[in-house]
Amino acid sequence: MNNKITFPELVDLVAQKANTSKRMSEVFLKEFFATISSAMIEGDSVKVKGLGTFKVTAVKERSTRSVNDGGIITIPDHKKITFVPDPAMARTINTPFEHFEVVTLDDEVTDEKLDEIDKSIDAPAPETLDNEDETQAENVEELVEEPKQEQVPLVQQEEPQEEPVEEPAPQVMPPVFVATPPLLEEQRETSPEPAKPIEPPTIPAATPPAPVPPVAPVPAPEELPTIPVAPPTSAPKVPEAPVAVAAPVSEVPEAPITPVTDAAALRRSWWRGFAVGALAMLLVALLVGMLSHCGKTSGENDEPAIVVSDTTANDSAAVQPATTAAPVMTDTVTDKKEDWPVNIAKRHYGHEVFWVYIYLENKDKLNDYMKVPTGTVLVIPPAEKYGIDASDPASIKKAQDEANRAYIESMK
Amino acid sequence: MDNKQLVDKLARSLKRDRNDIKNLIEAFNAVVASRCGELDSIAVPGFGTLEGRKKNERVMVNPATHKRMLIPPKISLNFKVSNVLKNRMKP
Numbered sequence: 001m002n003n004k005i006t007f008p009e010l011v012d013l014v015a016q017k018a019n020t021s022k023r024m025s026e027v028f029l030k031e032f033f034a035t036i037s038s039a040m041i042e043g044d045s046v047k048v049k050g051l052g053t054f055k056v057t058a059v060k061e062r063s064t065r066s067v068n069d070g071g072i073i074t075i076p077d078h079k080k081i082t083f084v085p086d087p088a089m090a091r092t093i094n095t096p097f098e099h100f101e102v103v104t105l106d107d108e109v110t111d112e113k114l115d116e117i118d119k120s121i122d123a124p125a126p127e128t129l130d131n132e133d134e135t136q137a138e139n140v141e142e143l144v145e146e147p148k149q150e151q152v153p154l155v156q157q158e159e160p161q162e163e164p165v166e167e168p169a170p171q172v173m174p175p176v177f178v179a180t181p182p183l184l185e186e187q188r189e190t191s192p193e194p195a196k197p198i199e200p201p202t203i204p205a206a207t208p209p210a211p212v213p214p215v216a217p218v219p220a221p222e223e224l225p226t227i228p229v230a231p232p233t234s235a236p237k238v239p240e241a242p243v244a245v246a247a248p249v250s251e252v253p254e255a256p257i258t259p260v261t262d263a264a265a266l267r268r269s270w271w272r273g274f275a276v277g278a279l280a281m282l283l284v285a286l287l288v289g290m291l292s293h294c295g296k297t298s299g300e301n302d303e304p305a306i307v308v309s310d311t312t313a314n315d316s317a318a319v320q321p322a323t324t325a326a327p328v329m330t331d332t333v334t335d336k337k338e339d340w341p342v343n344i345a346k347r348h349y350g351h352e353v354f355w356v357y358i359y360l361e362n363k364d365k366l367n368d369y370m371k372v373p374t375g376t377v378l379v380i381p382p383a384e385k386y387g388i389d390a391s392d393p394a395s396i397k398k399a400q401d402e403a404n405r406a407y408i409e410s411m412k
Numbered sequence: 413m414d415n416k417q418l419v420d421k422l423a424r425s426l427k428r429d430r431n432d433i434k435n436l437i438e439a440f441n442a443v444v445a446s447r448c449g450e451l452d453s454i455a456v457p458g459f460g461t462l463e464g465r466k467k468n469e470r471v472m473v474n475p476a477t478h479k480r481m482l483i484p485p486k487i488s489l490n491f492k493v494s495n496v497l498k499n500r501m502k503p
Contacts, residue, residue, distance in 0.1 A: 003452045010443065010454055018439035020432075028436045031426055033459040039413045041500050049415040050441040052489070056501075079501050081460075083491030092445045093464055093489050100484030105471065114471065407484070 040081060052085040096340045099353055099403055339372050348380050350390035356403040357386045448489050460493045 005013070007029075015025035036046045040056050047053045061077040091098065345355035361379045365372075372378065386402075389395040413421075419437070423430045447454060448464030455461045469485045 003447075005447055005452055005454045007455070007457055010456070013443045013447070014436065014439050017442050018436050020436070025436070028422070028426060028428075028433070029440070029456075031422055032437070032440070033456050035418065035421055035425070037459055037497055037500070039418075040497070044413050046413045046418060047415050048418065048437065048441075050438060051444065052491075054491070078503070081491075081493045081497070081501070083489075085489040089441065089445060089489060093449045094487050095449060097485050097487060102484065103482040105480045105482055 043079060048086075050086055051089055052083055055082045055084060056080070057082060095352075096342060099342070099355070099400060100407060101400070101404060103404055103407070341372060344372070344378065344380075349383060349388050351396060351399075353396050353399045353403070354386075354388050354390075356399055356406055357381055357388065359406060360402075444489070449487065451487065456494075458494060458496045460491055460497060463490045463492065464488070465490050 011022055011026045011029060014029060015022045018025065036048070036054060039046050040054060043056050045053060045055045056079050059078055059080050061074060063072055063074045065071070066073045085093070341355035341358050342352035345358055346352040348354075348358075358378060358380060361381050362376075365376050365378065383389070387395055387398070419430055419433050422428075422433045426433070444454060444462055448462060451464045451466055453461050453463035464487050467486045467488060470483050472481050472483050473479070474481060
């Protein structure tokens with residue numbers, strides 16, 4: 001954004017796009033601009049299809065005051081170049097804002113109200129900017145933290161709750177896989193980039209997903225004394241990020257009440273939260289252990305473990321049907337560049353007008369209707385939730401109205 | 413000079429097929445669309461700068477009806493003539 005592209009860079013870009021040599025591209029571009037310039041110098045307007053028109057207009061002689069001494073000077077008649085972009089080009093460039101329409105304001109909306117809106121928008125603005133900077137200035141460190149940051153707003157509460165939510169994740173996962181295989185595939189396609197730098201330290205964590213459910217109840221008691229090990233729990237979270245996010249996200253819209261009450265109870269007893277988090281941690285460790293030792297030791301721990309895991313099993317039982325009933329998809333913007341909500345909507349729903357629903361689901365992560373910063377995990381609501389149908393004009397109209405309403409809403 | 417004349421002229425001076433020239437112009441347009449759409453600017457020495465600019469939303473009053481309207485934000489493509497070319501335009 002706001003980069004200046006120099007001529008050599010332009011040569012490279014055009015050569016790439018046109019699949020020709022840099023030499024050819026350079027010769028062409030030089031000749032291209034030279035031809036246009038010389039035509040304009042002769043007073044001829046030049047129209048380039050798909051780009052726009054360079055118009056040469058005559059300006060009449062006029063007199064004006066000199067800025068320096070206040071005397072009257074005359075500017076001789078001369079020619080001026082104006083550029084009018086091709087309508088197609090103008091539309092392409094304006095893609096991000098294409099779906100806004102001019103809205104007539106009601107009489108009740110006074111200037112004072114608008115001023116207030118401006119102030120309220122100005123106030124939180126720096127905050128969101130900071131966030132954007134953070135995510136954009138992705139260091140490896142931040143990469144490690146980032147998925148966590150994103151989880152927090154989703155779960156809307158502090159760590160103790162995050163951990164229990166974490167814990168059911170492996171159990172919830174299999175149904176999600178079954179429900180939306182293509183999407184998860186897509187997630188993997190897009191997500192490996194941030195995950196890569198993190199993977200090395202947590203290679204064991206990568207293995208658990210498949211055989212997890214049977215092992216889950218095993219390890220708890222051993223964990224309780226090993227609380228000092230707890231900090232690393234944040235590590236296994238990371239590689240699972242796309243999956244783990246999928247799980248808490250699905251809870252929020254569908255069954256918001258149960259997790260919250262559970263969480264309240266859990267928050268009162270912090271140790272239990274730690275125990276559950278540690279359980280998830282040991283799960284990973286034990287699995288690796290079992291793979292090598294064929295798990296004799298795990299048998300000893302079985303009985304007391306079940307007590308702890310039962311409570312969490314109840315929690316996850318409440319969660320599970322919700323997730324299977326309405327699989328919530330997530331999409332991670334992990335390309336080199338940021339992406340526009342409209343592009344994401346086009347990918348998922350087949351029409352960019354539905355970006356508004358993505359916006360509504362991810363209000364806290366988006367700002368200014370502009371780009372989605374790299375690494376953001378977005379919730380993609382299921383098409384049925386809003387009656388999204390790209391082939392239905394009524395649905396498109398509805399989305400447009402929704403967009404206008406959201407737009408005005410954001411002004412308030 | 414319209415697009416056809418421009419393509420013909422370039423094809424002759426570069427001794428290339430007209431389709432090649434068309435492809436190159438299209439590629440240039442694609443670069444402009446993608447980069448200026450991201451508010452970057454493309455500077456061509458001796459010619460000028462093509463630049464995408466974001467215009468913020470604003471409230472406008474329709475002079476006929478006195479209704480106030482909210483104009484949405486917009487990204488527009490601007491061209492600024494370089495001084496070199498401006499000077500060469502002088503008679």
